[in-house]
Amino acid sequence: MTTATETQIENYLRQYGEFEKKAKAPEWLRAIRREAMEAFAELGFPTLRHEDWKYTNVAAIKREEFEPVSSEAGEEHISAIRRRIQALTSELDGPRVVFVNGRYAAELTDVRGSGARIGTLGEALEKRPEAIEPYLARSADYRAHPFVALNTAFIGDGAWIEIPERTVVEKPIAVIHVAWPEGKPAAVYPRNLIVARRESQATVVEIYVGAEVPNYFTNAVTEAVAEENAVLEHVKAQLESERAFHIATATFHQARNSIVRSTTVTLGAALAREEPACVLDGEGGEATLNGLYVLAGTQHADSHTTLDHAKAHCGSREVYKGILEGKSTGVFNGKIIVRPDAQKTDSKQSNKNLLLSPDATINTKPQLEIWADDVKCTHGATIGQMDAEALFYMRSRGIGRKEARNLLVAAFANDVLDRINDAPLRESLKRHISARLAGKGD
Numbered sequence: 001m002t003t004a005t006e007t008q009i010e011n012y013l014r015q016y017g018e019f020e021k022k023a024k025a026p027e028w029l030r031a032i033r034r035e036a037m038e039a040f041a042e043l044g045f046p047t048l049r050h051e052d053w054k055y056t057n058v059a060a061i062k063r064e065e066f067e068p069v070s071s072e073a074g075e076e077h078i079s080a081i082r083r084r085i086q087a088l089t090s091e092l093d094g095p096r097v098v099f100v101n102g103r104y105a106a107e108l109t110d111v112r113g114s115g116a117r118i119g120t121l122g123e124a125l126e127k128r129p130e131a132i133e134p135y136l137a138r139s140a141d142y143r144a145h146p147f148v149a150l151n152t153a154f155i156g157d158g159a160w161i162e163i164p165e166r167t168v169v170e171k172p173i174a175v176i177h178v179a180w181p182e183g184k185p186a187a188v189y190p191r192n193l194i195v196a197r198r199e200s201q202a203t204v205v206e207i208y209v210g211a212e213v214p215n216y217f218t219n220a221v222t223e224a225v226a227e228e229n230a231v232l233e234h235v236k237a238q239l240e241s242e243r244a245f246h247i248a249t250a251t252f253h254q255a256r257n258s259i260v261r262s263t264t265v266t267l268g269a270a271l272a273r274e275e276p277a278c279v280l281d282g283e284g285g286e287a288t289l290n291g292l293y294v295l296a297g298t299q300h301a302d303s304h305t306t307l308d309h310a311k312a313h314c315g316s317r318e319v320y321k322g323i324l325e326g327k328s329t330g331v332f333n334g335k336i337i338v339r340p341d342a343q344k345t346d347s348k349q350s351n352k353n354l355l356l357s358p359d360a361t362i363n364t365k366p367q368l369e370i371w372a373d374d375v376k377c378t379h380g381a382t383i384g385q386m387d388a389e390a391l392f393y394m395r396s397r398g399i400g401r402k403e404a405r406n407l408l409v410a411a412f413a414n415d416v417l418d419r420i421n422d423a424p425l426r427e428s429l430k431r432h433i434s435a436r437l438a439g440k441g442d
Contacts, residue, residue: 009041011065016153019068023156026129029136036142036152043146055331055363056273056302061245066187066217068154069101069179077211081178082108088207088239091428094171097159100178102188104157108176115169116202121191122157132160135193139251139279140221147247151189151221158191161204163230169202172235172422179210179218179244186215192222196230196258203233203422208248208268210241218269220248226258228282233261233421237429240268242299249275256282256311263420265429266293266301267436277306280314280342291320292416294436295328295360302331307349309342316346321416322353323409324360335367336377343372349379354412356386356405406437 016037020030045062046053081100085108089096095114098105104120111118124132142152159175177190194204208218218240226232232252240246246269252260264274278287293301307316322330332351353362366379386408394404413433420426 005044005062008062008065009044012150013037013041015068019154019156025125028133029125029129029155032137033153033155036137036149039143040146040149040153043149045146052304052333055329056271056300058271060271061217061247064185064215064217066185069181069186069188077180078107081180084178084209085176088209089174089176089428091424092172092174092205094173096174096176098176098178099157099159099190100180101186102157102190114171114173115167116173117162117164118173119160120157121155121160121193124160131162132193135195135223135225137223139223139253140249145249147219148221148249151191151219154189155191156189158193161192161194163196163200163202165197166199167197168200172203172205172425174205174207176207176209177218177220179216179240181211181213181216185217187217187219190218190220192220194222194224194232194234196224196226196232198227199229201231203235203425205425206234206236207239208237208246209239210244212241213243215243216241217245218247220246222248222250224250224252224260226252226254226260228255229257230255231259234263235420235425236262236264236274237432238264238266238268238272238274239432240272242268242270242297244269246272248273250277252276252278252287254278254280254282254285254287257284258282259286261288261421262290263416264291264303266291266303267432269299269301271300273302273304275304277308278316279308279310280316281310283311283313285311285314287314287316288419289316289318290416290419292322292413293330294323294413294433295325295330297326297328299328300330303333305334306337307335307347308337308339309345309347310339311341312343312345314342314345316348318349319416319419320351321412322362323356323413324353324362325356327357327359329360330362332362332364332381333367334365334379335369336379338370338372338375338377340371343374345372345375345377347375347377351381353383354386354409355383356409406434409437410434
């Protein structure tokens with residue numbers, strides 16, 4: 001008897017076969033996609049019996065028959081998408097590259113005068129495959145992670161960003177992925193590749209949005225490389241429909257004396273999982289992973305982070321905060337790994353959660369795996385409710401209950417947002433958080 005899981009895997013195998021017939025790619029990429037599909041078929045979907053997934057049930061994704069979006073958004077939707085993008089990026093005046101339903105949208109893109117090489121994976125694979133091969137599917141492990149495997153099997157298009165040596169890109173580069181499916185349940189597989197060359201400096205912003213329709217699934221993978229002495233700030237804003245699913249992996253491979261600062265803001269999706277990971281593979285590297293998740297209703301967000309110290313004399317910092325109300329649920333699992341050769345590691349991790357409802361739930365699990373003896377590592381987690389004394393003080397000064405509550409919650413959130421270096425980007429995200437909070441509470 002064929003099980004439901006086997007049937008679903010057969011559906012994805014069928015979709016892969018149809019995709020492979022149409023998609024153009026060099027032979028080395030075809031081999032990777034083939035191996036990734038085989039890995040997915042063997043791994044299957046994770047269940048609650050898997051330790052890394054014990055608090056996140058993906059059964060709703062598994063049982064739905066998602067099909068890759070087969071067409072671009074219709075002309076009647078482009079103006080609505082344009083307005084949505086403008087509302088999201090009004091404070092940002094830098095270059096932007098836009099993808100709708102996983103396809104490059106030239107009419108919504110403007111990358112003039114950026115100082116960086118900004119294009120698409122599809123074009124680069126056709127014209128400069130030798131520039132892509134050393135990096136694509138090298139750090140995001142499709143052999144062990146089922147959703148990375150699924151994304152890798154369907155690699156087609158996405159952002160390709162290269163910051164030339166000794167180049168400072170002054171304004172943030174925005175990569176905007178819009179899911180705008182019509183009709184049946186749809187899957188979108190965004191793939192991004194970022195390479196910051198030696199002694200370069202840039203900020204890259206990923207923004208994910210979608211139509212307010214049910215049953216679509218975004219499965220995203222970003223791979224980034226920071227070469228020697230490069231400085232890369234990466235900010236991701238997940239603003240999907242609250243009826244969608246969003247699973248994402250981001251890997252940052254760091255060379256000697258490089259600096260990576262990554263901030264993830266999660267507001268959307270019915271079920272979301274973010275997996276940012278930094279590998280400090282050169283002495284003197286610095287890595288920062290910060291995150292903020294703001295959840296309401298029955299939303300579920302899972303943050304699985306990894307700071308992997310592979311070489312000596314590296315430092316890392318991590319601050320993740322959660323704001324949960326309604327019957328929402330959150331998960332934080334932050335892992336710091338210190339390899340045997342990573343002496344003189346200095347790493348600190350913090351997870352703080354604010355529960356605004358008695359029905360909200362958070363599961364937090366900071367982890368240390370230390371295989372070296374000359375290190376300095378700390379971690380901690382807290383779960384609390386609104387500060388009653390602070391709320392009373394503000395109300396005694398004539399501030400209404402809802403306004404006082406929102407001010408206190410915003411201050412809690414701003415501790416993460418204030419760590420973003422680019423001021424317009426920082427203020428844009430604060431505006432979205434404030435708008436979100438203004439619509440909640442009593």
